Amino acid sequence: MNIPWRNFNRNQLILLASGVIVLLLLLYALLRDSTQTVTLEQASQLIDTNKVEKAFVDNGYTYLSTKEEGVVKIASSQLSPELTAHLAIEAKSSSGWGWFFLFFIIIGGAGYWAWKSKLGFEDDLPPEAPAVKVQAEAEAPSTTINAVKSTVRFSDIGGIGDVKEELEEIIDFLRNPKRYYSFGARMPRGVLLVGPPGVGKTMIAKAVAAEADVPFFYQSGASFVQIYVGMGAKRVSELFSAAKKNAPAIIFIDEIDAVGKKRGGERNDEREGTLNQLLTEMDGFEDTSGIVVIAATNNIDVMDSALLRAGRFDRRIFVELPTASEREAILQKYLRQIPSDLSISDVAKMTVGFNGAALAALVNEAALLCLRQNEIQVRLEHFLAVKDKVMFGKKKITMLTDEQRRYQVRYQAGKVFAATWFDLPYEKISLSNDSITPPTAEPQLRHEIEAHIRVHLAGIASSHLRFGEHASNASHDLAVAKELVHAMVYEYGMGNSIQPSVDDEAKITDRLYNEINGLLERHEKIVTKFEAILDEYEQISKSLAKATMNEVL
Template sequence: MNITWPNFNRNQLILTLSGGIILLLLLFALLRDSGNTVTLEEATKLIEANQIEKTFLDGGYTYFATKDKGVVKIASSQLPPELTAHLLIEPKSSYGWIWFFFFFALIGGAGFWAWKSRFGFDDEIPVETPVTVSKAVSEPEAPSSNVAAVKSNVRFSDIGGIGDVKEELEEIIDFLRNPKRYYSFGARMPRGVLLVGPPGVGKTMIAKAVAAEADVPFFYQSGASFVQIYVGMGAKRVSELFSAAKKNAPAIIFIDEIDAVGKKRGGERNDEREGTLNQLLTEMDGFEETSGIVVIAATNNIDVMDSALLRAGRFDRRIFVELPTAGEREAILQKYLRQIPHDLSIAEIAKMTVGFNGASLAALVNEAALLCMRQNEIQVKQEHFLAVKDKVMFGKKKIAMLSDEQRRYQVRYQAGKVFAATWFDLPYEKITLTNDAITPPTAEPQLRHEIEAHIRVHLAGIASSHLRFGEHASNASHDLGVAKELVHSMVYEYGMGSSVLPSAEDEAKIIDRLYNEMSMLLERNEKILGKFEAILNEYEHISKALAKATMNEIL
């Protein structure tokens, strides 16, 4: 067996060497012969003067313990017998040395035991002990995993706008509370529940709420934490996670972003990810239906997940968590505004936040509250929400410095988009020279005319610029890209081309038709476009309310 000797620093080495030297000096002082040799004449004088207290023999010498000179010695062969006849001569005792060695053996054993405990040596040390030479750059050690359950304090009452999801999960909660009721009836609960939805809709909070409502331990892991650079560590973490859950059953295992480890196995080989995925599949097959363990996982994209995870007996129940509707947004806002003094219509705030998820609504409320405090107001009002809405959606952007010519092009470009968004009554609060907060279509099912209205808005800036200048600027790339994506989805995903079967020709025909229709509509309403240009040029922004009022005055 191999051991690696500990690395001493300089102070430890000095202390060790000093202790050894002191021990050797003590041994030398105690073991050396300390008696001084005397002559026969000197010995005779000591005996005749009654200076001898004790006499003993050792190794051919006679030792005298005297009152004044300490211990002296003389060769026994030099002493006449009549000189020491009246003295009691004893052999030298060796018990003192035995106690001395016992004492030092005890100290040495205690020191070795402490050294061993400090550095963790094994019990057996081989004759030949290899010494490990440290490298300039040490190899990384695989991290240890410590799986521990957490107690969730999130309840369904803390989450707004999840009525449909709550109904689906109440059955899971009842099963975790009363498993015998289901077993006696011969029913089984799904081993895995997959929460599917875009980021920020509250999938993690929902899983925590299930654990809190059922009052069971909650084991949280991110799918990314299973994907390790160390071979076998991902599979080990999966095994440890399920082992810990089994010991604390009934329990909930929640795996966030499971698509990080559960992606489809294809041509690009990744042995570590595949090994981890195989271990996850094995663990889900391994625990009994009566174990009291429910695995909840979350993903933003179910399409990339391996089919083996989605089959019956694993994640056989799927719950889709969509972006909140207007009513659900109102319920979420009410939760976040409970502790914040406000004077506003929550329903109005909910209507103007189309496309916001739960996380965005939380950020919106917080930003509005911070703005209210900066302005030394005592209540949050609707104008605070209007002021920070674009910041939450798009981030704080630096206004671009435009030349006079660039500004003319930008004003015309945005005026065309204002006209299209107002004409087709798309949801937006305001449009500025540098930004337009027009929410992309999110409702399901999406009707063809609704998708085409959004495409026309993204083409309106280009069409408007060509009507005035005969060309458009490079900033149209984003709008053109969005328009192409929407047309591609219409043809290849929704079957909205000239036939149900998709074709590239259909994409070109649709985008050309919508562009031409938008150009003719803008040309017929040049007067309205001019009004929008004037407003944008003066104020650099225009609200939907003002745009509608301006349009109604001219029509």
Template sequence: MVESKSNRIALYVSAFLVIILVLFAILRDNAESITLKEATKILKDHSVKSVVASQDFVYLKTDKEVYKIASSQVSPEMFIDYKVKVKSSSNIYFYLLVLVLFLGLGTLLFKWLQKNKLINTQNIKNGRFSSLPEHSQPVESIKSDVTFSDIGGISDVKIELEEIIDFMKKPKRYKSFGARMPRGVLLVGPPGVGKTMIAKAVANAAGVPFYYQSGASFVQIYVGMGAKRVHELFTAAKNNSPAIIFIDEIDAVGKKRDGQRNDEREATLNQLLTEMDGFENSSGVIVIAATNKIDVLDSALLRAGRFDRRVFVELPTNRERASILSKYLEKVPHELDVNSVANMTVGFNGASLAALVNEASLLAIRQHDFQVTIEHFHQVKDKVMFGKKKLQILSNEQKQYRVTYQAAKVICATYFDLPFEKLLLSNEKLTPATDEPLIKHELESRVKMLLAGIVACNIKYNEHTSSAKGDLDEAKEIVEKMIQDYGMGSSLIVQESEKEILMKKLYDETRSLLESLQSVMKYVEGVLNERESITKVDVKKKIDEVL
């Protein structure tokens, strides 16, 4: 505090001295003193351009210089050939005006730098002047108000973390058994599953300070700043222990060192490794980090003694989705069966479910409905999953191709019981892709659904449209993985023509299926022409009648 005050005083003194020097430069008399003889000479030579008289001096201005001579040495007769100007004392006001303008421009420049974040006002208040924005700001904890009850569908994760919470609350109990608290916990999972909220909930449950940093905030263009920031973070946490440090997207700073030069990134990673090694068992600080790319992390960061525990946060199951949706629907007027919404949201993460409920609520408001219904969820589901796309204006012929294409896809998806609830004529995608382990026949069913539109158009019109590209690309990708990666061909060793053979086989089987369900095709096409949408229940009912 004393040092900060001294720095502030030094800053003010320096500013005052600068102003004095500027005033001295402006007001200083630069004229050269001359004798009466010299003055008489240059006056007779007519080299003087103007004469200015003040109370103490007479100034003679030539092309090259300005001379001055004491007023007491000259007589009025010397200047009979010149028009003498009297120097007014009001010139001081001119200089004061210049000073005011100077200070005004300085203030405007300061405000511009502050607005564009080229200087840090907080540093100036603390007695430090720096052109680096926010890098020197003190690290401060935040108070977490997130509880585990606010997060649905993480019962397994909660069990893993409750031990750490208990350790931070009752450290003596564990130390009496010779146990030490894990130094680090790594939360691994895809984006949007709630890793940050889980870390905040741990801090709230343990009742300790929570220090949040993103991995990207350590990666600076200024040499040494990343390592300095890491040191400041850990020092602040130790000084306020017990505490939790949460580093989001740690892969931004903790990538594998591959020998290519990146001195700043490596220095930051080395500092992080050193700080985690420097923990004492009694420090009371635990590091929680989150990543969705554990495979790119440096092995030194993953070894025991740094991140001792790894918690995998997966996409929510059907039951967990229902739990999450119940949380988000608490304040939304509805009479929904939450399980129905959960069934139609396979592949959704927590963030997507929150967005889905919000979009359904907004749609209900736009349509002036009193409550949210399942129909609202059907209408906004694709917008949340795939993003809103501008619909093309189709001609009558193009619309008929589209109807046939979509009718075939919905029939195949229903026949093979793929996860979806409703198809809209404008759907770009019908069912979400999944990375879960799938059996061979499940993958084949998905490929058949993707090929169904092409097959149906070729049956009815002997051609298909270019809009099939997306489905065709996905079908090729699945077949490629089946043969190349999963060993699902005729043998485990890949044959040259395996992919072509499998694709033709699936195409022919899809054609046979659709030819046998032509009455269902006509029914679905009729519904799509009339309503531009159809549910899985309606299609299944019609297929059951035929079969």
């Protein structure tokens, strides 16, 4: 039910009430009887001297109108018939009530006009101006979700060869779903892109939609986090409903960890309600619906386990920082429209640790510098001049000097040797990252935990064998090694005795460090081989590491 007064806000109601009060006071002033009362002697004198122009009676009083005195009154009971015999006494004028009705009409008309004007104004509001809507609508804004047609292709993105291979199956499924249904297979309902900021996760999702030629529904995880309880869950429901109407389609949720964090002790009904709705929606659509959910996150460790289980995000794709060859491919894309006279491979080698976004910024800064210097081609000197600006600007990209790079190559070579020697699970190890899986299977055996500790100490030991010192970037590996040793002593009873002891932690750490140091020293040739591979390609896979180790042994 639409009550007219609810269309006015508090300030408007106050102004309207104030206006009514002012009008009522004016009516009171006009209608109240303020006529002066005279005595019988004064009235007789006015009548006898013929000063009375008009007389009328009202409510027991006789009103006498004169030029000099104005209107005066006297009680009718005081006047004798002989005194008023020659006066023409009339009935009281109704002009006061006329004023009353006039003001009543004005007030009513003004109120009706204001109400209709407000309703008409709201009806004419454009959809992009919700700020002046009524308060109820402001608290529940429209969440119309429209699909977009992606124009980004894989050919527009450089350095994503491994990722492209993982996603080609998804693209083929969206193009030819019957092929998979007839075979009894189903595609993953969800694909999670994991990687640091700036590596192109959003562009990859757009490229999948463009290659498959399907609608692309984009939402950020932060857009689901609402002030009002229930609005986040509503947005999730609307997103999936829109996608189902346009199936086959891709739903892309950027920064999904904003809404998909682990549910712990801190209570947040709105975020948990939104997460529950997302879990329900991903369970709710059928395998034949033709919808694939792609999400991106920078930190998979904080995500709720229910979101990562099979049947939701079945496939995880790690998008790492680009290697030298991948950086070269990315730079070629960015330099297509820019006149240049340089070796792209030289630029790629000097940008260790750069992500795709940083490379784009580097190329743009070099081009701007070239224009400022009124030159016609971008040269290597321009890149060298702006490198520090990109390194220490807003993005603060980690860059390695030549000496730091030598230390990093040696450090990672030691870790490659240890991880391969103890056959720990990893896909590849690069100069900027390593994806060695920590021990998680239960029960964990002592020799398995010690193997992981040796790997985390191998980089330090390898650096000391070559340079006699190690760099500060060993802090993470050292912290992980300490955590594992602490768990062995205080949680698993794997120290020198069942009772935990601080001395046990130091003795175990020193023993494992000496063991990996001796192992690296005996197999220096293998470590040197790994150094050469890392120096040239900036990464090494486990299969290549095994093959290299078998050649030397």
